[in-house]
Amino acid sequence: MTLAATAAGHGFLSPTGVEIAFLLVGIATLGAAVVTVTTRQLVHAALWLVVTLGGVAVEYLLLTAEFIAWVQVLIYVGSVVVLLLFGLMLTKAPIGRSPDADSGNRWAALIVAVAAAGALVWVVVDAFRATWIDLDGAVQGSTQSSGRTLFQYWVLPFEALSVLLLAALVGAIVLSRRAGEGKAPVAGLRNVFRTSPAPAPREDQR
Amino acid sequence: MHLAYPAVLAVLLFCTGLYGVLARRNAILVLMSVELMLNAVNLNLVAFDVWLRDTLHAGQALTLFTIAIAAAEIGIGLAIVLLVYRNRGSSDIDRLRDLAERPDGTDATDHGAQPQPDTQAEAPA
Structure with a gap:
């Protein structure tokens, strides 16, 4: 051609x-x-x-x-x-x-x-x-044809994508909660992100 | 329409985003450049889908998925940037060097909070 x-x-x-x-x-x-x-x-x-x-x-x-x-x-x-x-x-x-x-x-x-x-x-x-x-x-990409192909051939990726969005939502909420106002999961995060966690147990040993 | 128009535009947008990722210092500007690169890929996907007249419309479906994943990525990325800013007081990616590998093999300890209590605790014992 x-x-x-x-x-x-x-x-x-x-x-x-x-x-x-x-x-x-x-x-x-x-x-x-x-x-x-x-x-x-x-x-x-x-x-x-x-x-x-x-x-x-x-x-x-x-x-x-x-x-x-x-x-x-x-x-x-x-x-x-x-x-x-x-x-x-x-x-x-x-x-x-x-x-x-x-x-x-x-x-x-x-x-x-x-x-x-x-x-x-x-x-x-x-x-x-x-x-x-x-x-x-x-x-090629009218709403009718896009919706038809999306829900005829791409249903499983579409549903998997909704699970991914839910995971992203939960992850963003967990990440952006202020450390200290929550209970167990945030306490774990606080230990991870504290800048100097090492000296605390050493003083307990003394 | 000639296929080279959208393809070349996508290439140039991608390279603009590449420059931004490499040259920017603020983490949020780096995220903006990543969005530019993702848009270039989306433009390519749509152009090739329209060119090939795919009956499954794989390109357009994949573009929709890419847009949704980009939204999720920007949410998580901004949460991480905010957490870094809250802990460090800065979102410059040049200063986040805790995982950097030094040429002499020692650990990268820029903030210096970790080794000092160790040596002080070891010395009296």
Whole structure:
């Protein structure tokens, strides 16, 4: 399908409207992502993360995966970013510019990231140079089709996922209870996380 | 749509997240970068699912599972970060060096609370 598809009307020089929209939203998304990982104001990083995740949701919509797009908006923009902002507030993150937001190995990280990006872009472009997505047919990810496949073929992973979410909920509650106000399980945690538990039994021996 | 558009965008998002994980110092910013990497993977999954027209919609189902697992991961991760902050007064991952391996083979004891009472207790005995 390499040259035949090109001759059939696909090509880089005549992009369709969906491709142009995808490209523009992609540039905005990527720019917001770069600002997210480089800004020195911690709260602004979380707010730029909202722009990035919203841009990815728009890309899902352009790929006709509607249900995933709204799930992305609900869960990522709605809850994950709010959790991150709460985390920033609870750890007393500085509001203004913090000079130590980046660690000292920033240049090594930049080299690694640029090398990985170059290698992966080369491989991906070389592999999928002549591959086109056909977006003209039926919508691939409508709520109806997503729900049907999810509850026909993916029921067991879905239920296992609910158990995992319950485990995560219990784990987060156990971890974030203040040591000292609970009884047995928290007492065990307190012993684990105390900084110097060693001298206490030694004084008992004396 | 050409498949290279979503694939290249996913690659660049992933590498941006990789840079953030390696270069950031605050633990919550590292968690944000992990979210970027997970989003890149999700974008790849959705694009390839739409390209292959999978009858089981494995890519989209897996994307939903990944989003749910990412929500669980961010909850547990923030709980751990808050616990570390409560115990240490800082959430900088550069300062959490208790498990670091020193080149001379000795244990990493930065806070110094553990060895001092031991030596003081050994000396009179």
